[in-house]
Amino acid sequence: xxxxxxxxxxxxxxxxxxxxxxxxxxxxxxxxxxxxxxxxxxxxxxxxxxxxxxxxxxxxxxxxxxxxxxxxxxxxxxxxxxxxxxxxxxxxxxxxxxxxxxxxxxxxxxxxxxxxxxxxxxxxxxxxxxxxxxxxxxxxxxxxxxxxxxxxxxxxxxxxxxxxxxxxxxxxxxxxxxxxxxxxxxxxxxxxxxxxxxxxxxxxxxxxxxxxxxxxxxxxxxxxxxxxxxxxxxxxxxxxxxxxxxxxxxxxxxxxxxxxxxxxxxxxxxxxxxxxxxxxxxxxxxxxxxxxxxxxxxxxxxxxxxxxxxxxxxxxxxxxxxxxxxxxxxxxxxxxx
Amino acid sequence: xxxxxxxxxxxxxxxxxxxxxxxxxxxxxxxxxxxxxxxxxxxxxxxxxxxxxxxxxxxxxxxxxxxxxxxxxxxxxxxxxxxxxxxxxxxxxxxxxxxxxxxxxxxxxxxxxxxxxxxxxxxxxxxxxxxxxxxxxxxxxxxxxxxxxxxxxxxxxxxxxxxxxxxxx
Numbered sequence: 001x002x003x004x005x006x007x008x009x010x011x012x013x014x015x016x017x018x019x020x021x022x023x024x025x026x027x028x029x030x031x032x033x034x035x036x037x038x039x040x041x042x043x044x045x046x047x048x049x050x051x052x053x054x055x056x057x058x059x060x061x062x063x064x065x066x067x068x069x070x071x072x073x074x075x076x077x078x079x080x081x082x083x084x085x086x087x088x089x090x091x092x093x094x095x096x097x098x099x100x101x102x103x104x105x106x107x108x109x110x111x112x113x114x115x116x117x118x119x120x121x122x123x124x125x126x127x128x129x130x131x132x133x134x135x136x137x138x139x140x141x142x143x144x145x146x147x148x149x150x151x152x153x154x155x156x157x158x159x160x161x162x163x164x165x166x167x168x169x170x171x172x173x174x175x176x177x178x179x180x181x182x183x184x185x186x187x188x189x190x191x192x193x194x195x196x197x198x199x200x201x202x203x204x205x206x207x208x209x210x211x212x213x214x215x216x217x218x219x220x221x222x223x224x225x226x227x228x229x230x231x232x233x234x235x236x237x238x239x240x241x242x243x244x245x246x247x248x249x250x251x252x253x254x255x256x257x258x259x260x261x262x263x264x265x266x267x268x269x270x271x272x273x274x275x276x277x278x279x280x281x282x283x284x285x286x287x288x289x290x291x292x293x294x295x296x297x298x299x300x301x302x303x304x305x306x307x308x309x310x311x312x313x314x315x316x317x318x319x320x321x322x323x324x325x326x327x328x329x330x331x332x333x334x335x336x337x
Numbered sequence: 338x339x340x341x342x343x344x345x346x347x348x349x350x351x352x353x354x355x356x357x358x359x360x361x362x363x364x365x366x367x368x369x370x371x372x373x374x375x376x377x378x379x380x381x382x383x384x385x386x387x388x389x390x391x392x393x394x395x396x397x398x399x400x401x402x403x404x405x406x407x408x409x410x411x412x413x414x415x416x417x418x419x420x421x422x423x424x425x426x427x428x429x430x431x432x433x434x435x436x437x438x439x440x441x442x443x444x445x446x447x448x449x450x451x452x453x454x455x456x457x458x459x460x461x462x463x464x465x466x467x468x469x470x471x472x473x474x475x476x477x478x479x480x481x482x483x484x485x486x487x488x489x490x491x492x493x494x495x496x497x498x499x500x501x502x503x504x505x506x
Contacts, residue, residue, distance in 0.1 A: 047399060
């Protein structure tokens, strides 16, 4: 990897100052960013994703700013949950309250990568990890996302790529945690040069036609400090379908959060993961559940609605059935059926 | 930049560039070659070390970021390593004897070419120090961050389930 200067930020303020381009570097920064979305300073927390990107010269910053000092706590707050961005995935997965009240989040954290990755990787890092698309990750392919002129997945190997979103870049969003966070109606607390603000998780991620070089609204000199969840619905669950049980990302996943009125669903939030460039919320499927008692037939109807607009690429039509199954099983799991 | 690492109870002071990983610092600067460099991308587990009681991929951590942590490698399991002068971290292991987990790997054919073994051993030690009597399911989960291309996985699992006398960490 390219040599860089290391800054150990003692707190949020120092981190943001170190991530903000100086006046002189500003111009160069704007230029590079425009060309390839590459900021000159990047934050490092667990480092699991970043070091891989740097070793492969996908990201080559001049400065790496350690934000290990961010909040790592996981605690109930305002009737919901507040998770520090520096919390380790293993701690989130094992947290008793999270397992009980936010099972879709606990399941997602518990399924990430391997034990070592969950011990090292953080909540903020999982949300901000870069796409796993093999063309993006391969130094030899100057793909659209890296400032090139084409998405190689269109005519190439696309069995793990998006079935929603219409491109022009066909990544699937890599974060497993983002999916349940949106299903639970969560927010990201973001710190930047002008202080702190909360962003609805559902509006945080951006499609490639809005932001080709990044995946979210987060600016290079901003960091996620907390994930904040409101009280969950009475029933919720997540379900992932995987090719391998470890060392991998899901082929498709779904998180379901149900507000119940007795045995009837009052309102539902259903979000799919690994099917589109952003976590993919499916209001059509949510409407199917509203006012109904969950049965297998109802779950199948909702899952069918969820995949109604899917447009597979040459090699990934199989993902439609897999995503359908993930939605159906997540709904049945949430309902305890 | 100056970096101080505490590995197997010993303090090491060295100067490294910020981009040097903990794995490379150990192998190329400190002659601690138990952790192996294979994929160098956190995908194989051969570089697994125990840091503050948990398993880490040392290839995916900067050396500078490992300062102030208690790092343990396979060398630290037995008190006989003269190369590093490492002292026993296993408690109660007699001079010249293998750690119970290492012995179990020998007894149950938990290795073939041996390249993944130090990583597997460290993952097994971390598991047993937390949970001395794991179920097969728990052991599989705890060891699924390590790969063996020779296919000794069943032997490794048997070793993990039969190793006795690991002191709780």
